[in-house]
Amino acid sequence: DVKVTQSSRYLVKRTGEKVFLECVQDMDHENMFWYRQDPGLGLRLIYFSYDVKMKEKGDIPEGYSVSREKKERFSLILESASTNQTSMYLCASRPFRTLLTGELFFGEGSRLTVL
Amino acid sequence: GENVEQHPSTLSVQEGDSAVIKCTYSDSASNYFPWYKQELGKRPQLIIDIRSNVGEKKDQRIAVTLNKTAKHFSLHITETQPEDSAVYFCAATNSNSGYALNFGKGTSLLVTP
Numbered sequence A: 001d002v003k004v005t006q007s008s009r010y011l012v013k014r015t016g017e018k019v020f021l022e023c024v025q026d027m028d029h030e031n032m033f034w035y036r037q038d039p040g041l042g043l044r045l046i047y048f049s050y051d052v053k054m055k056e057k058g059d060i061p062e063g064y065s066v067s068r069e070k071k072e073r074f075s076l077i078l079e080s081a082s083t084n085q086t087s088m089y090l091c092a093s094r095p096f097r098t099l100l101t102g103e104l105f106f107g108e109g110s111r112l113t114v115l
Numbered sequence B: 001g002e003n004v005e006q007h008p009s010t011l012s013v014q015e016g017d018s019a020v021i022k023c024t025y026s027d028s029a030s031n032y033f034p035w036y037k038q039e040l041g042k043r044p045q046l047i048i049d050i051r052s053n054v055g056e057k058k059d060q061r062i063a064v065t066l067n068k069t070a071k072h073f074s075l076h077i078t079e080t081q082p083e084d085s086a087v088y089f090c091a092a093t094n095s096n097s098g099y100a101l102n103f104g105k106g107t108s109l110l111v112t113p
Helices: none
Strands: A004-006 A010-013 A020-025 A031-038 A043-049 A065-072 A071-076 A086-094 A112-114 B004-007 B008-015 B019-025 B030-039 B045-051 B056-060 B064-068 B072-077 B087-093 B100-103 B106-111
Touching: A010 A020, A020 A031, A020 A086, A020 A112, A020 B045, A031 A071, A031 B100, A043 A065, A043 A071, A043 B087, A043 B100, A071 A086, B004 B087, B008 B019, B019 B087, B019 B100, B019 B106, B030 B064, B030 B100, B045 B056, B072 B087
Parallel strands: A010 A112, B008 B106
Antiparallel strands: A004 A020, A020 A071, A031 A043, A031 A086, A065 A071, A086 A112, B004 B019, B019 B072, B030 B045, B030 B087, B056 B064, B064 B072, B087 B100, B087 B106
16 A cells, blocks of 8 residues: 655644645655645645656745655645645655556645644 | 636535536646545545546446546446545646646535435
């Protein structure tokens, strides 16, 4: 079974803090993604990476950055957290051979609350 | 990003009835259309998918149909059971974002006994 692990299930941070959300997958997948999930808005793509050191902006990258130093790890960074970044964050991965199609494997999610 | 519209946002059916969820997409280059089910407090999981060269696919009580000309696809669940209650998301590949998936806003399905 593919395993996508997000380091923190629940976080509470204060406005202005720097926040790191970590995601690790154990199936040697090349592609990794960060989505945020909000009620009534579905899943929206923040950033994605097709290989180590590569990153691409998704639909809502403002206020976020990412890091992909190792193939198995994809980190989402909030440089200065704001209350409108309170959300559920979902990491996902898929193998390169299914670049144009293919199942995304999701982590359990990280629920971030910014006070 | 390219839009994926999903309807209805909520759906309530009696156990044993059928449920249909519909999605439309705008990216004419989309070629992959998965459906994910998310139970409360859990991660989304793929339940069925269809590729652009196929018009229909069925897996037991679940089927998906695709009309590429009209740019819409639908999920059909027959003989619904209470354990089908969940949020369902449709998605389509986005050719402008490296074929990442664009998701609909979700449909909350409730199956009452």
